[in-house]
Amino acid sequence: MSQRSEIIDGKKAAVFNRGLVYTEVLGWVDLGHAQGTDIIELLRKIRQGEASGKEFYDVTYSQGMTSSYGLARSGKVMTWRLRHGRPYSEQKSIALAMMMAIARQFEIFQSSFPNNLVTDSGFSGEDLVSDLLGFYRVVSDQNIFPILRPVSKAEALKRWDYYGKIGNWKNDTFQPLLFPDPEKFPHARPRMGVLPKFMQNVTPYSNFSSGNVIRSRNDKTFVVLGAENGRMGL
Numbered sequence: 001m002s003q004r005s006e007i008i009d010g011k012k013a014a015v016f017n018r019g020l021v022y023t024e025v026l027g028w029v030d031l032g033h034a035q036g037t038d039i040i041e042l043l044r045k046i047r048q049g050e051a052s053g054k055e056f057y058d059v060t061y062s063q064g065m066t067s068s069y070g071l072a073r074s075g076k077v078m079t080w081r082l083r084h085g086r087p088y089s090e091q092k093s094i095a096l097a098m099m100m101a102i103a104r105q106f107e108i109f110q111s112s113f114p115n116n117l118v119t120d121s122g123f124s125g126e127d128l129v130s131d132l133l134g135f136y137r138v139v140s141d142q143n144i145f146p147i148l149r150p151v152s153k154a155e156a157l158k159r160w161d162y163y164g165k166i167g168n169w170k171n172d173t174f175q176p177l178l179f180p181d182p183e184k185f186p187h188a189r190p191r192m193g194v195l196p197k198f199m200q201n202v203t204p205y206s207n208f209s210s211g212n213v214i215r216s217r218n219d220k221t222f223v224v225l226g227a228e229n230g231r232m233g234l
Helices: 037-051 090-111 126-139 152-165
Strands: 020-023 025-032 056-066 072-083 220-225
Touching: 020 152, 025 126, 037 056, 037 090, 037 126, 056 090, 072 090, 090 126
Parallel strands: none
Antiparallel strands: 020 025, 056 072, 072 220
16 A cells, blocks of 8 residues: 655665655556565576476465554465476566466455455556566666656655545556646546566466466465565465
8 A cells, every 4th residue: 555655756766675656657666566576586486496307396476465563464375387397588478477467366355355444555556567567677687767767756746646646546457557747737637558668578478278387276365474574475
């Protein structure tokens, strides 16, 4: 649940792992979602599976949220079974597909009762595109934030105060939701944008008929008591 107090200057986006920035290309970006630490761990698990020597190995990925005071953590988790021999390009494709699948389920989880009584984060306008940015921060070999054109804190606050909190604007896609400058475009409404080219370089894995990747039939909900802060629950 993003708050106005979390907004920081766009110049700090590349070095801060928490906070909210506005970018001209992706709209609002939640730097917590966009860390990419979950993707680093997911790719590590795949590499570990490839090195295991097993014909098939299991890879688990989750997204979760932590309650107040860190008393509990809950979210969605799934496990896919991979056949040994996946090239690195395919490993990235599989990781992207896993992230996109569980991210959608996690947003549905946040939107459902009783979670929606305490948070407006379900499909909040910045969430999915920030998840996708986290993936590309890991697999891209370029300095990405200058491409996204983050704005100053004053410019970001101007948009927040004009359009209202981002949690009120829902986006169930991985496309950016843009909020035009209200001074330049006083009658504008939020609109969908286009992902930059570097965020279209990997295609989510879809060749499940090959038998090389076996999806779990259903994602699962997890609850961990006494969980520590952090995005990944398992």
